[in-house]
Amino acid sequence: MPDIEWDFPEPHVLEVAVQASDIDGLQHTNNAVYVQWCEQVAWSHSTALGLDLACYQRLDRAMAVIRGEYDYLQASREGDALAIGTWIVAWDGRLSMQRRFQIVRIADGVTLLRGLVRFACIELSSGRPRRLPQEFIDGYGPAVLDLES
Template structure:
């Protein structure tokens, strides 16, 4: 597969009938939901679950999201959604990227990115990443290539 960056965390997906909109392709809101699922799956694979976020009273919250919808997909089409932690300042900010590929030919269907900020869950205010976040997330950050 032609991934934008090495070693993605991959989620295999396929649109169901309920994911298809009036134009007979996967609704764009479905891709956003899948990105959230992939982000959580990757976070959990790195050792940080929602329970850990609550215990630490910290979370990586989406400050900005951006999606480029490049090609349509249809019901039942096998897809692969890759995600990476792309960059971080190691304090407050981190970027997560996404790439959705059509499994049959490797064509890129979607690219996305999230600007994340570490917050204190109880107050909603920006707070420095706890050591557990740095230990889990920073080793997984790919070198910025832009």
């Protein structure tokens, strides 16, 4: 396996294999599947930070997607092994944060997708924006990359 050239240091990584059900009529991975993989790695990262769905429900808070930008650079095909990396690259410590994503084909190290997703903290019961609870600050805060240094 080649060394992966990640865009940022120390990504949280999820590995997947492209399944037949991921392939569309153009015989490559459907674009929506890449978005689902980004969601899966984001949840995996949140869970690793101690912020799983049960925690979100208990706190009546969630980080909800408010904008997603995806650059599809190359296609993947059935059987390809992929590494999906994510980083929290920005946040205001009050309401919002941003994640970056990179999907790499493991066999040759080629980056297939780069993404940026913006999230806002909402109250689950009302859907309204709310300040980050202390548990989110304690969990997500240490994982935010310091891109200034």
